[in-house]
Amino acid sequence: MSVQNKHFLNSPDRLVVDSLEGLCRLNPALALDPNEKVVYINEPDRSKVAIICGGGSGHEPAHAGFVGDGILTAAVCGSVFASPNAVQVRRGIDLVDNEKGTLIIVKLLDLKPAAPSSRNYTGDVLNFGLAKEQYAALHPDKADKVKFLIVGDDVAVGRSQGKIVGRRGLAGTVLVYKLAGALARNGASLPEVYSLAEWAASRLGTIGVGLEHTHVPGTAASQSHLKSDEIEIGMGIHNEPGHARLSPVPPLSKLIPQLLEFITNTSDKDRGFVDFKNDGSDEVVLMVNNLGGVSDLEMCAVVGEAVKGLQGKGVKVHRVLSGSFMSSLNMPGFSITLLLLPPAGSASPSTDLILSLLDSPASAPGWRWSTASPPPSTIPTSQKKPDSAAALLTSSQTLSAPDPSSFISAIKSACQRVINEEPEITRMDTIAGDGDCGLTLKSGASAVLSRIASGQIRGDDVVGSVIAVSEVAESAMGGTSGALYSIYFSALAQALQAHGEGKGQVGEGVWKESVKEALEKLYTYTRARPPSRTLVDPLAAFSDALASGENFVGAVKKAAAAADKTRDVEAKAGRSAYVEGDRLKQEKVPDPGAWGVKAILEGLLG
Structure with missing residues (x-):
């Protein structure tokens, strides 16, 4: 040591x-x-x-x-x-x-x-x-x-x-x-x-x-004494x-x-x-x-x-x-x-x-607080399970994907793409952040695949599936990115319920409106706005492209371009804002969080 x-x-x-x-x-x-x-x-x-x-x-x-x-x-x-x-x-x-x-x-x-x-x-x-x-x-x-x-x-x-x-x-x-x-x-x-x-x-x-x-202060520098x-x-x-x-x-x-x-x-x-x-x-x-x-x-x-x-x-x-x-x-x-x-x-x-x-009380700064009672033999714990997001966000009707099988296949493809990209995202984050972005996204993708296997994410219940993804982001990912993803997908679920009311299925128009509202809700919790060298950059490009009439394929291409462009963007928010700017310019590394969004969206294309 x-x-x-x-x-x-x-x-x-x-x-x-x-x-x-x-x-x-x-x-x-x-x-x-x-x-x-x-x-x-x-x-x-x-x-x-x-x-x-x-x-x-x-x-x-x-x-x-x-x-x-x-x-x-x-x-x-x-x-x-x-x-x-x-x-x-x-x-x-x-x-x-x-x-x-x-x-x-x-x-x-x-x-x-x-x-x-x-x-x-x-x-x-x-x-x-x-x-x-x-x-x-x-x-x-x-x-x-x-x-x-x-x-x-x-x-x-x-x-x-x-x-x-x-x-x-x-x-x-x-x-x-x-x-x-x-x-x-x-x-x-x-x-x-x-x-x-x-x-x-x-x-x-x-x-x-x-x-x-x-x-000891003032003495020669010591060497390790223990392995x-x-x-x-x-x-x-x-x-x-x-x-x-x-x-x-x-x-x-x-x-x-x-x-x-x-x-x-x-x-x-x-x-x-x-x-x-x-x-x-x-x-x-x-x-x-x-x-x-x-x-x-x-x-x-x-x-x-x-x-x-x-x-x-x-x-x-x-x-x-x-x-x-x-x-x-x-x-x-x-x-x-x-x-x-x-x-x-x-x-x-x-x-x-x-x-x-x-x-008895003492006025000496060194005397530490202690309770005048023995420690418990057992620690009181709450036995009540917290309400899940699915219980808090219930819709009056079930909204299905037009093709439930394709819906699930696209999500699986996105998860696998993120898992495959983990080493590269981790490499980026060792330069532009604290090195954990790739593993965090991989944990989230793996947890989503587990939810699919257990039947919690299904093509015949789009809102419930989006809520399940939000729960995964909160519990399996954690940290700042987990919170941002969880907020986004929670907001997306709310918007899908509102715009899909009475329609039975989530069509293209419902998705476009819901994606736009989810981003606006996310903006109330983060100051990041494009271009900011964060995951917001490709997410905003994707949302804006859909709102302007682009189809899904075109919107994903715009998002991918925005993620790639983060390599030339000055960091204004997120993990890279704490990294010395010249190093980012020299390395030409895209933002790892933005690259994760790119991987998800491209994975959805299959």
Whole structure:
């Protein structure tokens, strides 16, 4: 896979401060110490416990994005993927000094100092811990007012590998922020806040998966680390190697159960960190975290599979959170976190308390919306089938073609002509558009042939057949061209009903009037007018020729000439309007949509 090496910034050296300044403009309740890169609540309630976190930048919205009422009081930010120093951290402690005390929450990072991307080897723990001890030495009367908690929720690193430095801290750390911050806002004491945060940290498991490493702004361009058909399970948020690589990339329905097994499996003594019972009694909070480069489209699919996977294992999911909570710049990957809730009747904090703290509102930009209810086991769906166009456009009488057999033969011929022309139309569209016009028309033609085979398109019911073609354009083709064709054929059906009333058959005069009215109706939905280098050009030429007295053969010839002429027409609408004009002139390619109309009309001639 390719690595995204380009970034939006003024300069790499200014990026962190520029980002923090933008955050403060986003949330006017925040203030910034630009020298020490500390973001803090400008006027905190000093009768409440303060929560501080921090670490290297590049993991946004962690950490500064969670500063706000109900979560963090301050965040201390280092350079990208590098820990802040003790001076910065002490400044953060000073800024949130209060009556009840301060809890510092730090995620444990990086296992291998030899790795280039792991240059801050356990730096967060060392520097934040040093700052705490220095603060205690400078303020002996407040030594017991500052507590320190390390979070390590990664399950990709086994006990044998991490026995000295411990597990890495990943997105689950954000849940600890939220629980501690909400409890502190409720007025709890420092020991109470610390106790809850420590309990939550012990009940977390996180596993990540990535399609590729990420690139650090200001460094040399990266090369691909993974093959195009490969993913890495357990990759760290500083590009540290993961637990295993899989190839080919499995579908989510296969991948997600593997990831959940990493977290919930307790038979593996090296990696069974969280005390899941796996007997149908486990209850969890699920967090699906975007590592920075995954689309919302894909993220929702991940959420769906994760919920189904847990429910299939008999795990009750009380809450689902999804979004970017702790990224790795623009890494194309995600992580799954499970917070194991306390069993009923235990001496631990109650499930109701944990959920109420998670559900409590927060004014931090990084905290994502979530519903204060469990996900459904089944998704409500409508069982009523939508009314078909045929049901909506019924005529009082059936109109037949003068020769029903020839009517069907002509439609079959037109469909086959479009199918045969697909490679050439596709070639044209790779130059003049997005390359899908030929396949779209082929899909429509194939669907029409299927409707003929099923008896839905018949020569003794012209209006019903035209309506069926309209339905095909809408459902089988889709996109802009599908909508235009569907509108045109819907309008054509309406006109045929009106002009064929009482006649029993659709004669030449009815067709001429109906084709003209259908085009006029189409004009109310598109600004394209000939010459525009669109499918309107041959369609208008055909309609105008019929209206002027040309027979069908002559009108088709005029349409074909108009389609061919689009190679010399400036693009004013449609797909070609977005293509650089000189290229179209050089290539001399007709408009693919216009060529599709030409193929249909010539095909009707047989």
